[in-house]
Amino acid sequence: MTQLESxxxxxxxxxxxxFFIGLNKNPEMTLGIQVLPEFCVVxxxxxxxxxxALKNFWQFxxxxxxHGDRLCYRVRGxxxxxxxxxxxxxxxxxxxxxxxxxxxxxxxxxxxENKQHLTVEGLLKIxxxxxxxxxxxxxxxxxxxxxxxxxxxx
Numbered sequence: 001m002t003q004l005e006s007x008x009x010x011x012x013x014x015x016x017x018x019f020f021i022g023l024n025k026n027p028e029m030t031l032g033i034q035v036l037p038e039f040c041v042v043x044x045x046x047x048x049x050x051x052x053a054l055k056n057f058w059q060f061x062x063x064x065x066x067h068g069d070r071l072c073y074r075v076r077g078x079x080x081x082x083x084x085x086x087x088x089x090x091x092x093x094x095x096x097x098x099x100x101x102x103x104x105x106x107x108x109x110x111x112x113e114n115k116q117h118l119t120v121e122g123l124l125k126i127x128x129x130x131x132x133x134x135x136x137x138x139x140x141x142x143x144x145x146x147x148x149x150x151x152x153x154x
Contacts, residue, residue, distance in 0.1 A: 002053040006092045009057065012050070013089075014096040017041045019105035021130040023123075023142060025151060033142065033149050035117045035126055037109055039085050040074040042066050058084060082109055104129040123149060 022036035043051055051063045051073040060080050066072035075085060086106050094102055108126050116122025127142035140151040 002049055004053050004057045010092045010094060013041060014094050014098050019101045021108050023127060023151060030118050031120060031123060031149050033123055035112060037081055038074060038076050039081060040072050042070050042072045045069050045071050078112060082113060101133045104133050120144060120149060
C-alpha cells in the first residue's frame with residue numbers, strides 16, 4: 001500500500017479535492033431540508049490505488065464509482081469531517097484558492113455542530129456559504145416562501 005505524507009496530501013487535495021455542501025429536500029428533516037457536507041477526491045480508475053491510500057491514511061471514508069471511468073474517495077460523516085479532516089487541513093494548510101472553500105466548509109460544519117442547521121436562519125447562512133463555494137456551480141438556491149424553505153432553480 002502506498003504510504004502518504006501530509007504535505008503530499010495537501011498538494012493532491014489542492015489539485016484534485018473538493019469541499020462540498022449539498023442541500024436536499026427531505027420531509028423527514030425538521031425544516032424539510034437536509035444538509036450534506038462532503039469531502040471528496042476524484043481520480044481516473046487507473047489511479048484508484050491513490051484513493052485507497054487516502055482511505056488507509058484516514059482510516060475511514062469510501063471509494064466509489066463517480067462518473068464514467070472516474071472513482072471518488074468520499075467522506076460524508078460529520079464526526080469524521082469535524083474531528084479529523086478539518087483539523088488536518090487546519091494544521092496542514094492548503095495553498096490554492098481551495099483554501100477559501102475549505103474555510104467556508106469549516107464554517108458550515110461549525111454551524112451544524114451548533115445545531116444551526118435546524119433553524120431557518122442557520123440554513124440560509126449555510127446556503128449562502130454553499131453558493132460561494134466551488135465557483136458557484138450550484139443550480140439551486142434555498143429560499144423562504146410563505147414561511148417554508150424550498151430549493152429553487154437559479
